[in-house]
Amino acid sequence: xxxxxxxxxxxxxxxxxxxxxxxxxxxxxxxxxxxxxxxxxxxxxxxxxxxxxxxxxxxxxxxxxxxxxxxxxxxxxxxxxxxxxxxxxxxxxxxxxxxxxxxxxxxxxxxxxxxxxxxxxxxxxxxxxxxxxxxxxxxxxxxxxxxxxxxxxxxxxxxxxxxxxxxxxxxxxxxxxxxxxxxxxxxxxxxxxxxxxxxxxxxxxxxxxxxxxxxxxxxxxxxxxxxxxxxxxxxxxxxxxxxxxxxxxxxxxxxxxxxxxxxxxxxxxxxxxxxxxxxxxxxxxxxxxxxxxxxxxxxxxxxxxxxxxxxxxxxxxxxxxxxxxxxxxxxxxxxxxxxxxxxxxxxxxxxxxxxxxxxxxxxxxxxxxxxxxxxxxxxxxxxxxxxxxxxxxxxxxxxxxxxxxxxxxxxxxxxxxxxxxxxxxxxxxxxxxxxxxxxxxxxxxxxxxxxxxxxxxxxx
Amino acid sequence: xxxxxxxxxxxxxxxxxxxxxxxxxxxxxxxxxxxxxxxxxxxxxxxxxxxxxxxxxxxxxxxxxxxxxxxxxxxxxxxxxxxxxxxxxxxxxxxxxxxxxxxxxxxxxxxxxxxxxxxxxxxxxxxxxxxxxxxxxxxxxxxxxxxxxxxxxxxxxxxxxxxxxxxxxxxxxxxxxxxxxxxxxxxxxxxxxxxxxxxxxxxxxxxxxxxxxxxxxxxxxxxxxxxxxxxxxxxxxxxxxxxxxxxxxxxxxxxxxxxxxxxxxxxxxxxxxxxxxxxxxxxxxxxxxxxxxxxxxxxxxxxxxxxxxxxxxxxxxxxxxxxxxxxxxxxxxxxxxxxxxxxxxxxxxxxxxxxxxxxxxxxxxxxxxxxxxxxxxxxxxxxxxxxxxxxxxxxxxxxxxxxxxxxxxxxxxxxxxxxxxxxxxxxxxxxxxxxxxxxxxxxxxxxxxxxxxx
Numbered sequence: 001x002x003x004x005x006x007x008x009x010x011x012x013x014x015x016x017x018x019x020x021x022x023x024x025x026x027x028x029x030x031x032x033x034x035x036x037x038x039x040x041x042x043x044x045x046x047x048x049x050x051x052x053x054x055x056x057x058x059x060x061x062x063x064x065x066x067x068x069x070x071x072x073x074x075x076x077x078x079x080x081x082x083x084x085x086x087x088x089x090x091x092x093x094x095x096x097x098x099x100x101x102x103x104x105x106x107x108x109x110x111x112x113x114x115x116x117x118x119x120x121x122x123x124x125x126x127x128x129x130x131x132x133x134x135x136x137x138x139x140x141x142x143x144x145x146x147x148x149x150x151x152x153x154x155x156x157x158x159x160x161x162x163x164x165x166x167x168x169x170x171x172x173x174x175x176x177x178x179x180x181x182x183x184x185x186x187x188x189x190x191x192x193x194x195x196x197x198x199x200x201x202x203x204x205x206x207x208x209x210x211x212x213x214x215x216x217x218x219x220x221x222x223x224x225x226x227x228x229x230x231x232x233x234x235x236x237x238x239x240x241x242x243x244x245x246x247x248x249x250x251x252x253x254x255x256x257x258x259x260x261x262x263x264x265x266x267x268x269x270x271x272x273x274x275x276x277x278x279x280x281x282x283x284x285x286x287x288x289x290x291x292x293x294x295x296x297x298x299x300x301x302x303x304x305x306x307x308x309x310x311x312x313x314x315x316x317x318x319x320x321x322x323x324x325x326x327x328x329x330x331x332x333x334x335x336x337x338x339x340x341x342x343x344x345x346x347x348x349x350x351x352x353x354x355x356x357x358x359x360x361x362x363x364x365x366x367x368x369x370x371x372x373x374x375x376x377x378x379x380x381x382x383x384x385x386x387x388x389x390x391x392x393x394x395x396x397x398x399x400x401x402x403x404x405x406x407x408x409x410x411x412x413x414x415x416x417x418x419x420x421x422x423x424x425x426x427x428x429x430x431x432x433x434x435x436x437x438x439x440x441x442x443x444x445x446x447x448x449x450x451x452x453x454x455x456x457x458x459x460x
Numbered sequence: 461x462x463x464x465x466x467x468x469x470x471x472x473x474x475x476x477x478x479x480x481x482x483x484x485x486x487x488x489x490x491x492x493x494x495x496x497x498x499x500x501x502x503x504x505x506x507x508x509x510x511x512x513x514x515x516x517x518x519x520x521x522x523x524x525x526x527x528x529x530x531x532x533x534x535x536x537x538x539x540x541x542x543x544x545x546x547x548x549x550x551x552x553x554x555x556x557x558x559x560x561x562x563x564x565x566x567x568x569x570x571x572x573x574x575x576x577x578x579x580x581x582x583x584x585x586x587x588x589x590x591x592x593x594x595x596x597x598x599x600x601x602x603x604x605x606x607x608x609x610x611x612x613x614x615x616x617x618x619x620x621x622x623x624x625x626x627x628x629x630x631x632x633x634x635x636x637x638x639x640x641x642x643x644x645x646x647x648x649x650x651x652x653x654x655x656x657x658x659x660x661x662x663x664x665x666x667x668x669x670x671x672x673x674x675x676x677x678x679x680x681x682x683x684x685x686x687x688x689x690x691x692x693x694x695x696x697x698x699x700x701x702x703x704x705x706x707x708x709x710x711x712x713x714x715x716x717x718x719x720x721x722x723x724x725x726x727x728x729x730x731x732x733x734x735x736x737x738x739x740x741x742x743x744x745x746x747x748x749x750x751x752x753x754x755x756x757x758x759x760x761x762x763x764x765x766x767x768x769x770x771x772x773x774x775x776x777x778x779x780x781x782x783x784x785x786x787x788x789x790x791x792x793x794x795x796x797x798x799x800x801x802x803x804x805x806x807x808x809x810x811x812x813x814x815x816x817x818x819x820x821x822x823x824x825x826x827x828x829x830x831x832x833x834x835x836x837x838x839x840x841x842x843x844x845x846x847x848x849x850x851x852x853x854x855x856x857x858x859x860x861x862x863x864x865x866x867x868x869x870x871x872x873x874x875x876x877x878x879x880x881x882x883x884x885x886x887x888x889x890x891x892x893x894x895x896x897x898x899x900x901x902x903x904x905x906x907x908x909x910x911x912x913x914x
Contacts, residue, residue, distance in 0.1 A: 034805075036723065039559050042521070042805045043552035046532040047545070061501075061509035067516055067534035077512075084510035084587040088500060091507050091595055121555035143724040180725040180847050187727055187848040229876055229912035230692055259504055260611035261646045261653050339513055376843025378854075380655045381611070381646055384872060386854045388843020406845050408852035410874055457852035457874035459910045 001025055002167070004071055005051075005159035008078050012055045013161045016082035020056040020098060021161040024296060025049075025069060026338045028154035028170060031116065033124060035147040038132045043121055050338040053078045057085035059095020065339045099322035099329050101299050103163045108293045110169040112199025116151035119200050124149060127203050128175075134211025135179045139219045144180040145211075151200070164298035172289070172441055173202055174431070177210060181218035188221035188405070190214050190390060191375065195431025195441060198287030217373070217391050224405035227392065227458030233368035234409065235361045235395065235450050238428035240371045240387060242444030245279055245351050246434070247377040248385035248413045250444070253281070253306050253314070254332070254344045255321035263383040263414060264312060273310040273417030276354055276449075280305055281316055283331055283347035289431035290349075290442040294331070296342035301331040306349075310417070318344050336438035346434060351446030354423035361422050361450045363398040369456060370400050371409065383413035386457075408457040416454060424448035463583065464494050464516065466633045469623035472536060476520055477625045480546045485522035485553070487565050489626035491760065492518050492536070493802040499616035500590040502643070505602075505609060507594050510587050517802030518542065520549040526562045529553025532802050563787035568629045571764050574636070576751035581666035582617045582637040590615040593641050593670045600674030601643060607685070608678045611656070613643035615670065622756075630762035638753065639663060641670045647681035654684035654869075655856040658702075658837070662895075664751050680836065684857040687871035689914040696832030696887075697875070697906045698825060698861070705899040706841035708813070711849040711879035716770055716778075717796075717808040718785035725847050727880060728776060736776045737883035740818060743771040745780055746900075747795050747811030754898050760799035760806040768794045770813075782808045815901035818889030825890040825905055827864035833873065833911065834859050834866065849879035855911075874912040882906050 005023040012021035032044040050067040051074055062085025064077035089095070128147045135145040151173045158166040175194045180187065192214050196202035236244060251257055258264045264272075283301030285291050294300055297319050306314050315325065318333035321344065333342040362370065375390035389407040393400050424447035434442045473490040480488035494516045501509040517534040529552030535541040593615040601610050621635035642660035646653050657680035661668045699707070720726040728736065747765025749755050758764050761783050769777040782797035785808065798809035826834070839854040854874050860867040890903040 036719075039561070040527070040556045041559075042528040042530045043556040044530040044532075044805065045548050045552055046803065047541075048534050050534060060507070061511075063509065063511035065511070065513045065515075067514065068537075070537075080512055081510075084498075084500075084512065087587050087591050088507050088510045090591065093506055096508060121552060125556060180723075182724055182847075185727075187725065187845070189725075189845050189847040226876070229874065229910060231914075256503075261609050261648060263653060266651070339515060341509070341511060374843075375845075376840060378840045378842070380839055380854075380856060382653050382655045382856075384655060384839060384854055384856055386840035386843070388840055388852065406848070406850035406852055406876075408840055408843055408854075408874070408876075410840075410854045410872060412872060455872060455874055455912060457854075457876045457912055459850075459852075459876040459878075 001157050002159060002165055004074065005157060008053055008074050009159060009161040011075065012078050012082055016079065018055040018057045018082055022054050023051060023159050024338055025051045025157040026154065028152060029117065031121065031124065031151050033128055033149040035128050035132055037136065037145055038129060040125060043125065048337065052338045053081050054341060055081050055085055056096060057082050058089035059092050060085045060089035061096065063341050096320055097323045098319040101319060101329055105165045108168040110171045112171060114200035116173055116200045117153050127207055130207040131177055131211040134208040135215045138212055138215035141181045141183045141219060141222060142179055142215050143182050146178045148176045150174045158298045160298055166294050166298055168294060171197055171199065173200055177214050179214045179218045181222055183222050186222050188218045190218035193431055195289035196287055197289060197291050220403050221405050224403035226460040227369060227404040227407045227456055228460045229456060229458040231453050232456045233365050233452055234454055235370045235448060237372040237448055238426065238445050239373045239430050241351055241446035241449050242430050243374040243377040243387045245446060246346060246349050246444045247379040247387055248416060249279055250346050250349045251379035252383065252413060253316055255315040255317045255325060256344045257381060258315055259321060259324060260381060262381045268312050270312060271310045272312055272414055273307060274420050275309045276420055276423045277307055277310045277417050278352040279307045280352065281346050281349045285348045288348045288429060288443045290347040295333045296335040297333040299329045299331040299333065301347065304330045316344055316346065318342065334440055336440065340438050343436065345436065345440040346442050348429060348443040350429060350444060353425050353427045353447035356422050356424045358424060358448050361424060361448055362395055362400060365395045366397055368395040369404065370395050384410065385413060386410045409454045410457060411454045416451065419452040420449055421452050422450040463496060463619060463621065469621060470631065470633050472518065473623045473625035474631065476518060476542055476546060477627055479543065480520060480522050481627055483546055483550055485524060485550060487523040487627045489521045489565050490518060491799065491802060492623045494621045495618065495801060497616060497618035498587055498590060499614055500587060500594045501614040502594055502598060502610060503612060507591060518545060519802040520545050521805060522549045522553050523562065524550060524553040526558040526560065527553045527556040528559065529556060530805050561788055565626045565628055566630055566761050566763050566783045566793060569764050571632060571757045572748060574634065574748060574755045574757045577636040577664045577755050579637045579665040582639055583619055585617045585666060590617060593668060597641055597643055597670035597674040600671040601645060601678045604675055604678040605682050607649055608645050608647045608681045610643055610645045615641040624762040626762060632758045632762050634757040636756065637664055639666055639668050641668045641673055643673050643677040645677045645681040647685050649685050652685065654681050657681040657684060657857060662753060684869045687869045690860055690870050690873060691913045693911055694908055695911050696829050697909050698829065698834040698903050699906060700836050700903050701894055701896045701899060701901050702837050703835045704901055704904065705896040706838045707851060707879065708899065710841050710844040710846060711851060713810055714846045715849060716780055718779040718781045719808055721779050722785060722788060727849060731776050734776055735774050736880060737771055737774040738886040739774045740889050741771055741774050741883060741886055742816040744768065744814045745770055745796065745810050746814045749812045749814060752812035753895055754811040759795040759797040761797040763793045763795045763797060765795045765811060780808050780810060782806055810898050813899050817891045817893045817902040820888060820890050822890045822892045822903055825888055825903055826861060828888055828905060829861045830863055832861045833870065834861055851879065852876040876910050876912065882909065
């Protein structure tokens with residue numbers, strides 16, 4: 001495999017005049033399940049093998065992907081990638097250049113306690129059935145339970161014309177459990193996800209616990225009321241803080257979006273949040289869903305400090321944006337698979353904890369909300385963020401009270417980060433999936449925090 | 461581009477079905493997919509990249525003792541890869557549990573040819589042509605206004621084909637083409653930057669209008685400058701197609717899927733032939749609409765596409781079915797089984813969801829609004845409650861309307877409500893329909909929506 005990839009790169013450089021060439025190959029194997037109310041809709045498995053070639057010719061990118069590792073097919077692919085890049089370069093004003101990176105040769109092996117490929121399909125189904133039983137058995141008002149399961153194993157190869165050569169094991173285990181409840185015309189929905197790069201051992205914790213958690217939330221929401229729309233003081237739980245960090249700051253700290261006019265473009269080194277705000281994007285957390293050793297440009301991953309005590313200290317880079325900012329590449333270039341180009345993506349993005357207990361965060365609030373668990377979120381370049389809430393409560397006179405349903409929070413990043421006025425001492429990291437044209441497996445998290453003011457989107 | 465021929469794709473599917481039956485499947489279905497696409501990409505004001513993708517594969521669904529197994533591969537050269545896939549599907553089925561409600565794969569039904577979905581010129585189209593399209597889009601954008609920065613976009617041409625065969629004698633092949641160009645832009649003034657403003661043009665023929673896209677993206681971005689905050693109020697909204705697509709996709713479209721209805725997770729359960737929307741709302745799911753972006757001869761299970769009335773003058777008439785959900789009610793599938801190429805088993809999705817236009821021009825619709833908002837895009841629609849239809853989203857960009865005219869851009873406006881209330885409060889519909897993804901719709905005017913401002 002390595003020989004073919006190296007040969008493709010040398011053809012790109014020597015025959016087609018590319019200034020840079022990289023090839024990525026993947027041999028992936030997936031197992032999937034979908035269960036609806038305990039009915040196995042289908043047990044599924046699949047093979048995805050393919051190669052991507054990316055070249056830089058006269059400062060423009062050319063990319064070709066094929067579902068084949070046949071040498072002739074790859075020769076055609078590299079030829080068309082180079083020709084297309086040359087065409088694209090015809091109108092280029094600012095040619096693309098890449099920042100330097102270390103030339104490494106490495107073989108990265110995963111050592112899971114339980115390899116997903118050695119677990120029988122029957123056992124995976126039985127685990128899902130146990131979760132299903134816990135969901136449906138929780139309360140007779142629980143009407144539906146959908147469980148999706150995925151494991152992905154295999155090998156990826158990276159080779160570049162500069163001499164980088166990396167072979168990396170791939171391992172992801174993921175499951176999403178959703179539950180619906182209905183009573184007296186009220187419909188509710190609840191979701192949890194499991195995601196890990198460690199191994200199938202992530203399912204060693206009792207399946208009943210997660211099933212009950214999902215069902216309990218759906219039932220609690222049946223009695224919830226709509227929150228009042230408008231500005232409010234809020235306490236956010238780690239699960240919501242993670243998505244808040246991801247949407248309100250993380251995307252804006254992706255260097256491609258900063259260059260595209262995002263609000264961090266002119267705020268590097270400036271204070272944009274309170275002293276309590278410290279964020280990281282960290283690809284090194286053991287077993288976390290967003291961790292890996294090398295990114296899809298062959299750059300080692302790292303723990304990147306994005307904001308320290310409210311001051312912007314770092315952005316997430318690929319080699320192209322690092323060159324523009326005169327910075328080091330941070331190992332954030334990720335491609336969902338061989339079909340697509342690597343782009344700047346988050347890894348495990350989180351807020352650093354401080355020193356408050358949850359009680360201390362809520363005690364001074366006469367009227368506000370406690371938002372514990374999220375459902376979706378989205379960022380915009382102008383710094384408007386939105387985070388949907390699947391589990392929230394009123395705070396009245398410092399006490400967490402009645403549940404509220406279907407809220408979301410929004411605000412402007414540059415205003416809201418200054419309004420973070422107390423940060424908890426706890427810490428949780430949650431797996432998730434992020435969409436930016438491609439899907440990336442990520443984590444986000446942090447401690448509980450208190451925010452002086454956000455806009456709550458409620459219909460009351 | 462060199463593509464697989466019809467007979468190659470058909471025989472691959474037919475042989476996989478035969479082989480699966482021979483190896484012990486009670487029933488079998490094979491789906492073969494090919495997609496080839498070429499794109500030219502714009503980043504930060506210039507054309508910087510090109511890509512080409514060839515993606516082919518085979519997905520095999522087998523049934524053994526009423527248990528369903530599925531396997532796919534993207535390696536379709538050579539008999540071994542095919543046989544391994546079939547063996548994989550069989551072993552998955554054997555490891556799985558029987559489904560007592562399984563009532564068999566679809567039966568053979570005649571196909572109607574999908575109209576205006578294939579343009580052979582797209583197969584011959586080269587990246588030079590796409591560079592020209594992207595360039596004229598960029599030139600049009602930059603010539604309009606210097607405060608605008610085109611951040612992302614491009615032009616692309618794609619060929620898609622699929623074949624299907626099953627053990628009930630279903631056999632089909634269809635192919636189609638898509639060409640599109642798009643541009644996302646922001647406008648900047650001092651320290652202010654607008655939200656992302658996006659425009660695109662897509663169709664099935666080798667023909668797009670990049671100059672219009674470039675100018676329109678810029679027009680939107682410039683008009684999103686100079687925002688003012690508005691008060692929290694219950695008011696009237698004009699929803700343009702982008703906003704409508706986002707909102708409906710995560711709410712109403714879940715509620716009309718028959719499997720959700722059967723599984724007690726749709727508020728529309730038991731409401732057939734009841735009034736669920738304003739009288740001026742009529743919606744079809746039309747998988748055969750000429751030149752529609754989701755128009756094909758058949759769905760992901762080989763069931764013919766058709767035109768299904770979902771809502772007629774406000775009255776709920778039908779749900780969307782695939783084969784499994786239809787057989788559960790002893791009905792016929794409406795041809796709404798959708799697949800992610802060869803990678804997935806079928807699930808229910810809309811084809812072209814067509815909201816019938818009214819007879820007012822967009823100007824006349826604006827003129828009906830004394831005080832309200834016009835909303836282009838929504839942020840966070842995917843966080844809506846997929847079961848109840850409740851939403852809480854940001855409208856960005858959105859503009860204040862006063863006396864039928866746009867008064868100013870707004871900032872940070874949130875909307876909260878329930879889609880079924882929104883549908884009841886639609887008071888007028890314009891005639892300016894266009895297709896955004898699966899939705900073909902005009903602008904609509906909705907009364908009494910809760911808007912959260914400063």
